[in-house]
Amino acid sequence: MSKEINRRDFIGYSFAAVAAVGGAASLVGMKQAWDPLPSVLAGGFTEIDLSAVKAGEPETFTWRGKPIFILKKTAEMESSTRDLVIGADRFTVAIGLCTHLGCIPAWKKDKWKCACHGGEFNPSAKQVFGPPPRPLDLPPFSVKGTSITLGEEGPEYKAIADAMKA
Numbered sequence: 101m102s103k104e105i106n107r108r109d110f111i112g113y114s115f116a117a118v119a120a121v122g123g124a125a126s127l128v129g130m131k132q133a134w135d136p137l138p139s140v141l142a143g144g145f146t147e148i149d150l151s152a153v154k155a156g157e158p159e160t161f162t163w164r165g166k167p168i169f170i171l172k173k174t175a176e177m178e179s180s181t182r183d184l185v186i187g188a189d190r191f192t193v194a195i196g197l198c199t200h201l202g203c204i205p206a207w208k209k210d211k212w213k214c215a216c217h218g219g220e221f222n223p224s225a226k227q228v229f230g231p232p233p234r235p236l237d238l239p240p241f242s243v244k245g246t247s248i249t250l251g252e253e254g255p256e257y258k259a260i261a262d263a264m265k266a
């Protein structure tokens with residue numbers, strides 16, 4: 101005996117097929133919504149090769165949406181407990197947001213100057229003029245060879261952070 105698909109069965113199968121495809125599409129959509137955005141994943145840790153930074157010419161990187169200043173100090177620039185020493189080189193690593201009201205200072209000749217209210221920070225990121233109440237903040241980092249990874253608290257970071265508290 102042959103089975104014929106009647107009109108009502110056909111409609112039922114069609115609905116089931118549409119529901120299955122819709123359900124699968126929903127699951128894919130939900131997974132995409134739950135997963136962190138690529139920009140968030142990329143923003144967690146940022147690796148920077150310090151060997152490419154030239155002495156006396158600070159560079160600005162971005163980590164978690166914030167500017168990060170990295171200055172390789174020249175021989176003339178004073179030492180600080182805040183220096184990150186790698187081999188024979190000394191670096192200042194700082195979050196590039198003025199500690200007064202959050203503007204981004206710009207490097208002018210031998211210091212960072214904040215255009216908003218005239219605050220100034222020396223090559224060790226210490227406030228030396230104007231209203232900023234404290235040095236530029238230190239971002240967490242770890243060191244591997246000549247590279248640092250922003251977002252990880254390594255022993256070098258902890259030592260500098262402790263020295264800044266003292």
Ligand code: FES
Nearest residue numbers: 198200214217219
């Ligand atoms: S925000 Fe920099 S001095 Fe006010």
